[in-house]
Amino acid sequence: MRKFILMALAASVAVPTLAVPTMASAQSYREARESQRDVREARRDLRQAERHGDRRDVREARRDVRSASREARQDWRDYRRGHRNVYHRSAYRGPSGYRYRPVAVGHRFQPAYYGSRYWVNDYARYRLPAPRAGARWVRYNNDVVLVNVRNGRVLTVYNGFFW
Numbered sequence: 001m002r003k004f005i006l007m008a009l010a011a012s013v014a015v016p017t018l019a020v021p022t023m024a025s026a027q028s029y030r031e032a033r034e035s036q037r038d039v040r041e042a043r044r045d046l047r048q049a050e051r052h053g054d055r056r057d058v059r060e061a062r063r064d065v066r067s068a069s070r071e072a073r074q075d076w077r078d079y080r081r082g083h084r085n086v087y088h089r090s091a092y093r094g095p096s097g098y099r100y101r102p103v104a105v106g107h108r109f110q111p112a113y114y115g116s117r118y119w120v121n122d123y124a125r126y127r128l129p130a131p132r133a134g135a136r137w138v139r140y141n142n143d144v145v146l147v148n149v150r151n152g153r154v155l156t157v158y159n160g161f162f163w
Helices: 002-052 055-082
Strands: 135-140 143-148 154-158
Antiparallel strands (some): 135 143
8 A cells, every 4th residue: 555655646746747848848839929920910010000100100019029029039049948959950061162151141152052951941840930932941050041042142041040
């Protein structure tokens, strides 16, 4: 009888500790999605204010967009920090003659840098927005860049994306 009570006590203590990380990550994912929805709503309100509002309405709507964007960025950082294993990739091996140089929007890559070997196909896993037509998410060292595949121009850069 004593063993049965000790096993029941151990099981009741062990179960909540196993359930907490799962609940916390689900909550973080939900919060991040809600934050993105808030950003979209704030941008829609800004467009409405720019069309039909006065200066005060536009100023307030811009402030709301900045605040919602800041919160969404913080939620994404919390998600990334809590899911380090998702953002950990193997060592980067660039094309021959590769030497890392930080890039900015407008930089032009040679085709060898944005070939299929470097594509980030599962961008939703990393919580990246879907690339527009003619663009691809590409890994460049520990950065991730959105590249226009027709001309090699960089459209968006996230530095230090991978651990």
